[in-house]
Each structure stands twice: as structure tokens, then as C-alpha cells.
Amino acid sequence: MNLPNVVNELVKAQDNFDSKAYADCFAETAIVFDEGKTYHGKKEIENWIDKANREYQVTMKPLEYLEKAQILKAEVSGAFPGSPLVLTYQYEFEDKLIKSLKIV
Template identity: 25%
Template sequence: MSTPIDAGQLPETITSYLAAHQARDLEPALGHYFEDAVAVDDGHTYRGKREIRDWLARSSGEYTYMMELIAAERVNGDQYVTVHHLEGDFPGGVVDLRFRFTLRANQIAELIIEP
């Protein structure tokens, strides 16, 4: 069961990652992941920092969009969900995406992005 929280209650790791992700600042974003982290986006799974770096680099240049944090939830001690409203030049132009974070030792062990 998840509990809605204020964005200010998110762990620093998540807020810093989201800021770097939104700014398309690759190295600071990547620095929040464990070496063996897993990221899932658009039906693709990326394992380890090398694959995650390639995914972040590719996705940051593919489309132009604005991203706004509209909700946050704490699922349990190490899992959080953030919901983002995106508008841009990607197919469909508008979408709300859930970023499901699993943290380990204050770094991202897993990130799943889904509608």
C-alpha cells in the first residue's frame, strides 16, 4: 500500500536524479545509479551503468519535452513512485508517466518508467 507524500519528502537521491534527468545532465543523473542497477522504459530493460548511460544519452536527445512532477508516493522503506506530466514533440504529445524507484543504500537500484 502506498502513501501520498509531498515532493519535499522524497529522498535527496530521487530529487537530485530527477533534476539531472530533467536538465538532461547525463553524468550527474548516472551517478545516482548502482553499478548493477536496472532501468525499464518503453518496454526495454537496461542493465548496469553502461546500458543505462546509453539509454539516458539516447532518450535525452530524442524528443523535446517539458516535465512536471504532479504526485509522489512512498510505497515502503525503499520504494517511491513519482508521477510526471510530460508535454512535447513525442508521439501523442502528452502523457503522465510513473517513475517507480527502488533505492538501496541511498542509490537507485531500479527505476521503472510506465504510463
């Protein structure tokens, strides 16, 4: 599967539970939408993923990437009810970083 480099880095950071490396995949003013909440900027994104890592220990297995739509379908596993689940990651990129991410 041919993923953008920043998405490969994001998956690697997630699987290593590395909140700083995860946040470094995002632009300074990036936005993440997840579970009905919105996170603004790298620091908020780092705090969000750090809390999620501690709570759920989520790992990602990319299944399909739709390049034109900038959508990744991935199987996520962790310490949460219903694990594993297939989630959809909708990206917008800017200067080779993630500008926005919506997880559904």
C-alpha cells in the first residue's frame, strides 16, 4: 500500500505509543475530530493522543488508502470495547504535514 510518508510516520508513532512523534506529523494549526470532540494545534493533539495511548493502547493496521479522497481505512486494536474495529481516517495535508484529521 502506497501511503504518504506522514501517514506512515503517524502509524509508526501510534504503534510505538509515541505521542510526541504522533503530534509532529501535524501542522502547528492542525485540527483533529474524534469521538465528537475537536482538538486544535499540536500541543492539544499531543495531549489527546497521550491520554488515549495510556487508556487504550491502540495500534493501527492500514487496510486501504484512497489517494484521491485522502482516506485511510485501518483496523485499530486496543483495550477498548469492540476491539478490533475498522475506522476511517479522513486527511487534509499541507506542506507534507497533516492539516486536519477526522476519525469516523
